[in-house]
Amino acid sequence: MKLKKLTALGTAAVMLACMAGCGTAAEEESGFSVAMITDTAGINDQSFNQSAWEGLQEFSKASGVEVNYLESKQSADYVTNLERLGDSDADFIWSVGFDTADALVEVAANNPDLRYAIVDNSYEDTPDNVTGVVFKAEEPSFLVGYIAGKTTTTDHVGFVGGIENAVIRQFMYGYEAGVSYAAKEMGKEIQIDVQYAESFSDAAKGKAIASKMFSEGCDIVYQAAGGSGTGVIEAAKEAGKYAIGVDRDQAYLAPENVLTSALKKVGKAMSIVSEKVMNGEDFGGQTLSFGMAEECVGIPEENPNMDPAVYEDAMKIAELIKNGEITAPATEEEYTAFLESLK
Amino acid sequence: MNKIADALKKPVIRILAAILLGLMAAGVILAIAGYPPAASIAALGKGIFSKPKYISNVIIKSTPLIFTGLAVAFAFKTGLFNIGAEGQFIIGCLASTLVGVTVKLPAVLQIPLILITGMAAGAAYGGIIGLLKAKFGIHEVISGIMLNWIALYLSNYVCMLPAFRKGDTNGTDQVSEAGRTLILGAWxxxxxxxxxxxxxxxxxxxxxxxxxxxGFVIAVLTAVVLAILLKNTIKGFELQAVGYNKYAAEAVGINIRKNILEVMLIAGAVAGLGAALYITGNSPHKVTVLSAFEGMGTNGLGVALIAGSSPIGCIFSGLLFGGLLYGGQALQYEVGAPTEIINITIGTIVFFVAIIQGVPKLLEKYGGRRKGHAE
Known part of the structure; x- marks a missing residue:
């Protein structure tokens, strides 16, 4: 008998739930709203997606705009998630990560009245209702490369990438150029080891690669490898050497062993673009690029492990990048040209 | 009490009770976490049923889960725990994608070719487990788990090979238009x-x-074929006999080793067919580097468990899984609850399905004794 009552109670609760739910669902929110989908790394990836969502939340606090997100668990979720956001009252929809690029093209074609933007992807032929947002990742990478070059005592530094592609190459060439610039300034040779983890989520592999680099004489390793990169930081912690963080300030992962971080303020760029779109500007069909000049990339202000003199020098370099006296290379061609110009 | 016990003996009622309890448990967890349970469950329902295209998406999302569920359930009927369905699915995806991007045939040939490739690859991969078990007595759970990892890394490796990787992306090219199983896809x-x-x-x-x-139509057909195979054929009888008591089966002259191998070949083929249909029917129609298991096979375990290993039941429990997984994202969107809540709900349902089977016995025993005291 008791069980029967319980089931009846349960049924009643569910029915009540439905009714209550319908009530709240019927309330339409007015005003501008922005939403985003993550890629498969998820909203708590300690990196890219998280930075994006934090940026939108700050934007929401500052402007009162409603923000929301949908998390993608598999790449098959991109289309359905973007469609679902299209059904909600979102006025401006962000698709985070170049992995989502194909899905966005499909959805944007099906919903010509909606406005979309994608982080980290520039299309060859951008649809009219899509805005590409890319970052000059080579600029903060140049800066941390310079810092690494100035800080290294073994004249040997490393770089661990995720999966080799154009975006990660920006990090690599920027970093290598920064190291070379510092080497030139100090009149010495600095060896740079580069290796890819072939994954953005394999912390064990990142750790193995970095441990090897440290044992071969590197004392600073920069990583642009997403989840694999946390392994690099762990390796630095175990070896008592330095790692350089990426995307967000990753010092909290190993306060003693993170030299600095190359920030890519995805969230900041997203709020800048969202705000402009909210105020009626239209960037459809364009690709916007954000760098040092827009203050969307850089290094943290607090770097307890860094020599203050090096920080001072780095800030001078940052100024040179901002006003265009130094152009950090992003591709192999630019990098070769940059090395030529150093000679 | 005995009435409830009797009611709970019926599998359908038992499973519905488990689902209800699972949802209620999710409600309690939501309330503890500070989200309104009523509105959350309503959001879940809304996310599944409020638009025709949502229902369509639930069916699409369920399809691969029904296949992996069948791959698990079928093997389970014959006493094998096919935890390797995940790997069979991954290998099926990989093989069908590779054929889909390299071979260029008209649709009438291309689609069957891709589907058969996926089936063959899945069958071969499942067959390894069967062979290891039949030849060397290696437990299928051990080899299954290991082969899952091998499949994951093999797939990641192959799709990044220069021959298959597309440009700078993390995956292969898309399966050509002719190989897609979308309804009116090109048009x-x-x-x-x-x-x-x-x-x-x-x-x-x-x-x-x-x-x-x-995919869904083929999933239903596959379920029906497997149900008939198990119920109405001599082969099915043999397979089930091995499942019930392999020594008894051996005593009456059934070749256990052969049956183990055959079961794993069929289970793998089912998972592989699901994989091929997943690739040809779902965007992005390609294999990308996976950072972790997508959970098609592990969810298939849950599907088979909830279905009580009945092939027809897998259709419904697959739909339940698909609904919860797809609708669960609305839960996050509408009330801000983390999507992990959905995994908790699914886990709780599976948990209740498992323990509720013992409830009728307990009720009879416990309830009966109490009655005795009262009289």
């Missing part, structure tokens, strides 16, 4: 097709805005 991409579909009220939206594909 709806044309402006003309889209214009026509927009005028049709319900089905137009479903066709235009979701990856509506033939």
């Amino acid at each position: 709806k991409k044309t402006g003309e097709g889209a214009a026509v579909l927009k005028k049709i009220p319900v089905f137009g939206e479903i066709l235009l805005k979701t990856d509506a594909n033939i």
Whole structure:
């Protein structure tokens, strides 16, 4: 008998739930709203997606705009998630990560009245209702490369990438150029080891690669490898050497062993673009690029492990990048040209 | 009490009770975490049923889960725990994608070719488990788990090979248009097709805005075929006899080793067929580097468990899984609850399905004794 009552109670609760739910669902929110989908790394990836969502939340606090997100668990979720956001009252929809690029093209074609933007992807032929947002990742990478070059005592530094592609190459060439610039300034040779983890989520592999680099004489390793990169930081912690963080300030992962971080303020760029779109500007069909000049990339202000003199020098370099006296290379061609110009 | 015990002896009622309890448990967890349970469950329902295209998406999302569920359930009927369905699915995806991107045939040939490739690859991969078990007595759970990892890394390795990797992306090229199993796939991409579909009220939206594909129909057919095979054929009798008591089966002259191998070949083929249909029917129609298991096979375990290993039951429990997984994202969107809540709900349902089987016995025993005291 008791069980029967319980089931009846349960049924009643569910029915009540439905009714209550319908009530709240019927309330339409007015005003501008922005939403985003993550890629498969998820909203708590300690990196890219998280930075994006934090940026939108700050934007929401500052402007009162409603923000929301949908998390993608598999790449098959991109289309359905973007469609679902299209059904909600979102006025401006962000698709985070170049992995989502194909899905966005499909959805944007099906919903010509909606406005979309994608982080980290520039299309060859951008649809009219899509805005590409890319970052000059080579600029903060140049800066941390310079810092690494100035800080290294073994004249040997490393770089661990995720999966080799154009975006990660920006990090690599920027970093290598920064190291070379510092080497030139100090009149010495600095060896740079580069290796890819072939994954953005394999912390064990990142750790193995970095441990090897440290044992071969590197004392600073920069990583642009997403989840694999946390392994690099762990390796630095175990070896008592330095790692350089990426995307967000990753010092909290190993306060003693993170030299600095190359920030890519995805969230900041997203709020800048969202705000402009909210105020009626239209960037459809364009690709916007954000760098040092827009203050969307850089290094943290607090770097307890860094020599203050090096920080001072780095800030001078940052100024040179901002006003265009130094152009950090992003591709192999630019990098070769940059090395030529150093000679 | 005994009435409840009797009612709970019926599998359908038992499972419905488990689902209800699972949802209630999710409600309690939501309330503890500070989210309104009523509105959350309503959001879940809304996320599944409020638009025709959502229902279509639930069916699409369920399709691969029904296949992996069948791959697990079928093996389980013969006493094998096919935890390797995940790997069979991954290998099926990989093989069908590779054929889909390299071979260029007209659709009438291309689609069957891809499906058969996926089936063959899945069968071969499942067959390894069967062979290891039949030849060397290696437990299928051990080899299954290991082969899952091998499949994951093999797939990641192969799709990044220069021959298959597309440009700078993390994956292969897309399976060609001719190899896709979308309903009216090519036509709806044309402006003309889209214009026509927009005028049709319900089905137009479903066709235009979701990856509506033939997978679900084939999933249902597969379930029916497997059910008939188990119930109405001598082979099915043999397979089940091995499952019930392999020594008894051996005593009456059934070749256990052969049956183990055959079961794993069929289970793998089912998972592989599901994989091929998943690739050909769902965007992005390609294999990308996986950072972790997508959970098609592990969810298949849950599907089979909830279905009580009945092939027909897998259709419904697959739909339940698909609904919860797809609708769960609305839960996050509407009330801000983390999507992990959905995994907790699914886990709780599976948990209740497992323990509720013992409840009738307990009730009879416990309830009966109490009655004795009262009289």
